[in-house]
Structure formats: C-alpha cells, structure tokens
Amino acid sequence: HKAHLLQYLQITSQIEYFMFFLTAFFASKVEHESKHCNGKGFHRPGSSAFDRVYTANQNCGHAYPTFLAVLWCAGLLCSQAPAAFAGLMYLFVRQKYFVGYLGERSQSTPGYLFGKRIILFLFLMSVAGILNYYLIFFFGSDIEIHIKTITSAVSPLLLIP
Numbered sequence: 799h800k801a802h803l804l805q806y807l808q809i810t811s812q813i814e815y816f817m818f819f820l821t822a823f824f825a826s827k828v829e830h831e832s833k834h835c836n837g838k839g840f841h842r843p844g845s846s847a848f849d850r851v852y853t854a855n856q857n858c859g860h861a862y863p864t865f866l867a868v869l870w871c872a873g874l875l876c877s878q879a880p881a882a883f884a885g886l887m888y889l890f891v892r893q894k895y896f897v898g899y900l901g902e903r904s905q906s907t908p909g910y911l912f913g914k915r916i917i918l919f920l921f922l923m924s925v926a927g928i929l930n931y932y933l934i935f936f937f938g939s940d941i942e943i944h945i946k947t948i949t950s951a952v953s954p955l956l957l958i959p
Contacts, residue, residue, distance in 0.1 A: 892909070
C-alpha cells in the first residue's frame with residue numbers, strides 16, 4: 799500500500815507527541831517551572847523560566863495539526879519517501895526548538911526556522927501533487943515522475959542549516 803511510511807511516521811509522531819516527549823518531557827518541564835515559581839495558576843507574572851517552558855509547549859502543540867495535514871497531503875498527493883524524510887526531520891527539529899526555547903529565546907530560532915522550512919517543503923509538495931492531478935484531469939499530461947525526482951533530490955537539502 800502506498801502510505802505505509804506515512805502511517806509509521808504518524809504513529810511515531812503521535813507516540814512522541816502524546817506519550818513521550820511532549821506529554822512527559824514538556825509537561826514535566828512546565829510542572830517543574832510552575833512549582834518553582836510558587837504559584838497556583840498558570841499565569842506567573844515575572845517568571846520568565848515558566849513563561850518560556852509554557853510557551854514552547856503551547857507552540858509545539860499548536861503546530862502539530864498543521865504538520866500532520868501537510869505530511870499526509872504531501873505523501874499521498876506527491877511522493878511518500880521525501881515526505882516521510884521531511885516528517886522525521888520535523889520531529890527532531892521540534893525537539894531542538896523546545897530545548898532551545900528553554901535557554902535564551904535566540905537559541906530556539908534555528909529550530910523554529912528549520913521547522914518552518916520543513917513545513918513549507920511539505921506544503922509545496924502538496925501543491926505540486928494537486929497541480930499534477932489537474933494536469934492529468936484537464937490535459938492528460940502526467941508529470942508525477944518529474945515531481946518525484948525533484949522532491950527526492952531536494953529533500954536532502956533540508957539538512958542544510
């Protein structure tokens with residue numbers, strides 16, 4: 799079946815997201831900073847450490863649905879292997895972003911920009927797949943092989959910082 803790599807990657811990302819890193823690691827960091835600040839609510843005026851941890855946790859959680867949507871669209875509409883590779887890269891980048899956010903905010907910038915670049919790559923793969931569909935539908939011209947070649951060649955460039 800065409801989507802095996804994407805299914806495995808989604809399962810991996812959900813395990814990471816819900817059970818391992820984001821829930822256990824990220825939430826424990828939020829809880830630690832919450833207790834450290836001696837307050838009862840989530841709003842801690844003047845607590846930059848708590849604000850950084852809480853904001854990083856929220857940012858990672860808010861970006862996750864977008865990641866899944868473009869991952870599946872890119873993999874199903876364009877090419878599965880480059881989409882899966884970009885998805886794995888995104889999982890590592892998300893962790894780098896969170897850990898960088900715990901330090902100075904400037905340390906999280908490389909992870910943030912890298913993550914944006916991966917999401918853009920997946921989005922462009924989705925657009926290319928949609929364009930190919932319409933080319934087939936209206937003109938009978940299939941450029942899928944060319945798109946797969948280009949995305950396979952470009953995906954390793956995602957490793958360049």
